[in-house]
Amino acid sequence: MTGPVRIADLGGARAIILHRPHAVVTALTRQLQAVGLQVTTCWPELPAEALAADFVFFDADMGFDDQFPWDKGAAPMPMIALIGSEAPGRVEWALATGANAQVLKPVGDSGVYSALLIARHGFEARRTLAAEAADLRRRLGERQTVVRAVVQLMQTTGSEDAAYAALRAAAMDGRVGLEEAAARILSQPIRPVTKGTPR
Amino acid sequence: MKRTIPLGLLYSVTGSYARIGQACRTGALNAIAAINADTARQVAFDPLDRDPGGNIDLYAPLCDDILRHTTARHIIGCVTSWSRKEVIPTLEKHGGTLWYAVPYEGFEASDHVVYLHACPNQHLLPLLDWALPTYGKRGFLTGSNYIWGWEMNRLARDTIHAKGGEVLGERYLPLGSVDVARMIEEIRATAPDFILNSLIGPSSYAFLRALAELAARDPRFAPDRCPVLSCNMTECELADVGAAAEGLIAAGPYFRDGAGFGSSHEAAAYRAVIALADMLEQSPDTASLPLSALLDTPAGQRSGIDAKTHHTAQPALIAQVRGGAFQVVHNGGVRAGDPYLTGPAPSASVTRLRVIS
Numbered sequence: 001m002t003g004p005v006r007i008a009d010l011g012g013a014r015a016i017i018l019h020r021p022h023a024v025v026t027a028l029t030r031q032l033q034a035v036g037l038q039v040t041t042c043w044p045e046l047p048a049e050a051l052a053a054d055f056v057f058f059d060a061d062m063g064f065d066d067q068f069p070w071d072k073g074a075a076p077m078p079m080i081a082l083i084g085s086e087a088p089g090r091v092e093w094a095l096a097t098g099a100n101a102q103v104l105k106p107v108g109d110s111g112v113y114s115a116l117l118i119a120r121h122g123f124e125a126r127r128t129l130a131a132e133a134a135d136l137r138r139r140l141g142e143r144q145t146v147v148r149a150v151v152q153l154m155q156t157t158g159s160e161d162a163a164y165a166a167l168r169a170a171a172m173d174g175r176v177g178l179e180e181a182a183a184r185i186l187s188q189p190i191r192p193v194t195k196g197t198p199r
Numbered sequence: 200m201k202r203t204i205p206l207g208l209l210y211s212v213t214g215s216y217a218r219i220g221q222a223c224r225t226g227a228l229n230a231i232a233a234i235n236a237d238t239a240r241q242v243a244f245d246p247l248d249r250d251p252g253g254n255i256d257l258y259a260p261l262c263d264d265i266l267r268h269t270t271a272r273h274i275i276g277c278v279t280s281w282s283r284k285e286v287i288p289t290l291e292k293h294g295g296t297l298w299y300a301v302p303y304e305g306f307e308a309s310d311h312v313v314y315l316h317a318c319p320n321q322h323l324l325p326l327l328d329w330a331l332p333t334y335g336k337r338g339f340l341t342g343s344n345y346i347w348g349w350e351m352n353r354l355a356r357d358t359i360h361a362k363g364g365e366v367l368g369e370r371y372l373p374l375g376s377v378d379v380a381r382m383i384e385e386i387r388a389t390a391p392d393f394i395l396n397s398l399i400g401p402s403s404y405a406f407l408r409a410l411a412e413l414a415a416r417d418p419r420f421a422p423d424r425c426p427v428l429s430c431n432m433t434e435c436e437l438a439d440v441g442a443a444a445e446g447l448i449a450a451g452p453y454f455r456d457g458a459g460f461g462s463s464h465e466a467a468a469y470r471a472v473i474a475l476a477d478m479l480e481q482s483p484d485t486a487s488l489p490l491s492a493l494l495d496t497p498a499g500q501r502s503g504i505d506a507k508t509h510h511t512a513q514p515a516l517i518a519q520v521r522g523g524a525f526q527v528v529h530n531g532g533v534r535a536g537d538p539y540l541t542g543p544a545p546s547a548s549v550t551r552l553r554v555i556s
Contacts, residue, residue, distance in 0.1 A: 004357075011541030027310075030491075033507045034308035036541030109291050109309050113539065 005117050011036040013054040018046055018067060019082055020059070024107050028057060028082075031112035053077055055116060057103070060094040061085050073098045078119035082107070100126070142179035149182035201243040204479055204486055206231065206472070207265040208246050209276025209286070209297075214253015215375045215400040219278045219464055222435035223300045224248075226460065226468030227275045234476045241480050244472065247271055255281055262286040266293035272487065273298065275471050279374075279399070280304060280346045287311060296490040298475065300467035302431055302451070304350035305538045308508045310491060313474075315467040317452050317513045318538050319354055322430040325515035325531035326450035327358050327395075330428055335392025336364025341382055341406065342397035344371040351397040351430065367391045372398060377405035383413055390419055396429045403432070404439050411443035422446020422519075433462040434525060447520045452513035454525040474502045510536025 015032050019025050020043045029039045037055070045067050050056065058067070060081040065072055073096055081099035083090070084106075094102065101119035103111050146167070153163035171181035208227055210220035228246065235243040247265055251257035258277065265271050266289065274290075275298045277283040283299055290297055290311035297312045305318040338359050342348020348371055356366050367389035370382045379402070386394060398406050407427065414420040422445065432449045440447075453463040460466035477498040479485050485493060493499050494506045503511050515531030535542065 007540065010539065011543075030310060030507075031308070034509075035539045109287060109311060110307075113306065 005121055013037050015039050015055040016050050016053045017041045018056060018058040019043060024082060024105050027107040028112060035113055057082055060090050072096060078123035080115050080119045139179050145179060146182045149185045202241060202483060203243045203245050205247050205269050205271035206244040207271045207274035208248045209261060209274050211251050211253040213250060216253060216278050218436045218439060219301060222462050222464040223468040226465035227472050230469040230472030242476055255285060258282040258285045259289050262289045266295045272296060273475055275468055294489050298471035300471055301464055304347050308538050312509060313504055314510045314536060315471050318510060318536050320537040320540055321513045321515050321534045322450040323351060323354055326428055326430060326517055329517055329529050330393055331362055331364060334426060336362060337367055337392045338364060339367050339386050339389060339391040339394045340369040342371050343399045343402055344373050348397040355395050372402045376402055379406045379409045383409045387413060391425060393425060394427045396427045399431060407440050408443040433464055435462040435464055444520045450517050454516060454518040454527055505536060508536055508538055510538055
């Protein structure tokens with residue numbers, strides 16, 4: 001997913017830092033507050049209100065699965081890993097936990113703003129793609145419905161091409177997908193189909 | 200007996216943007232002279248001059264030289280954002296502070312920098328808020344090929360599009376280049392309602408002269424129909440541009456008013472030194488405090504420097520060069536620095552229009 005990065009809506013956004021008290025937390029908090037976010041710090045568990053947070057920064061060094069009140073990798077907001085040890089095992093855990101971006105420890109003077117933008121961009125892209133994939137999967141599952149509707153329509157239209165055209169016309173008229181139109185046709189008694197029924 | 204505190208000055212007083220460095224340095228030195236002459240003050244400053252000569256690769260080494268080999272913890276300096284970003288790691292390493300006295304493109308809030316001039320919500324946005332209804336929504340964007348030009352033009356593009364306007368072209372020149380012919384040709388071909396000029400130094404002077412020549416031949420490009428807008432042009436460069444500056448419109452926190460500061464650069468550098476003196480005045484141990492701790496002292500809290508962003512409130516003035524000097528044509532009010540543009544939007548009153556006579 002490319003295009004301009006969205007910079008709006010960070011003012012007043014809520015960030016949670018899941019890390020034990022440490023200079024890392026101080027430096028992160030300073031940067032986040034300078035950008036205009038509200039910051040809450042907690043360790044070792046995320047409180048229930050974390051579900052309403054806009055960003056979660058989590059410790060990739062000492063973190064563990066039970067800290068998060070959602071299924072692994074299914075965080076409802078962008079996640080940013082705080083990485084000290086770059087050992088492959090910890091990177092793998094951070095990825096499985098749903099990291100959309102990372103900030104390296106020790107945290108210095110900068111790095112948080114770009115991490116926020118990259119994490120949000122990646123999170124939204126992932127969510128959009130997941131929704132598209134679910135829709136495509138659902139439509140794939142309806143292949144048989146479409147085939148049955150075309151076969152039924154052939155009885156009145158005479159040819160496969162005309163049947164398919166009639167199905168498309170019905171979908172456009174009803175402003176629904178091909179699969180939904182097919183399901184509607186199959187649910188109705190058989191009748192002649194007219195092309196382009198006026199709305 | 201005054202405590203004498205060394206104070207670094209890191210300005211290029213030679214090189215392509217020397218005029219701005221000289222203006223800032225003048226402001227800093229005038230403030231240092233005032234502090235040193237003030238018998239009521241506990242502190243005096245000993246300026247340590249370093250001149251990178253406009254060479255980007257000399258900023259970090261010279262900053263390091265000041266912080267490593269002297270007891271100075273504070274440096275007034277840098278003009279380009281590129282040079283500021285070059286010295287930040289060095290400041291971080293030594294716990295030093297940079298006092299930065301020129302306008303910049305925002306999206307930064309270093310723990311080691313105080314930003315004393317305007318950022319986009321204080322210059323570019325008020326300028327466009329005023330200029331689009333006044334001149335039209337079709338803009339042409341120019342800039343020097345580094346972060347200032349890129350980011351100013353990105354923000355301008357977004358803002359112009361959000362207001363239903365159009366960007367007719369966007370062109371960059373390398374720092375120091377005076378090869379403006381192609382830009383001018385594109386501007387002639389597209390005939391925009393205004394030009395946003397984020398070129399710096401000699402590139403900017405050459406551009407303004409070439410555009411004035413075009414306007415002399417074709418009145419569609421005269422300042423009343425196609426003005427040049429700028430967020431970095433001040434009095435300190437007017438002499439370099441000469442008559443071609445006539446009609447130029449600039450946004451800034453200060454424009455020369457009688458016998459006051461020569462430019463907003465000079466004013467901001469002066470303000471930096473005075474604010475620092477006020478903080479160091481409080482007790483001898485303030486000399487070794489990091490910026491965050493200094494801002495937490497009573498004088499720090501009174502300084503007007505925001506503890507979270509290290510930015511300062513600035514008047515959003517818009518001025519036009521008339522008869523060789525800037526005249527304020529619109530006052531957008533005082534605005535807090537909002538480097539990430541995450542603060543509340545300014546109230547409607549600040550976009551109030553005033554007809555230019």
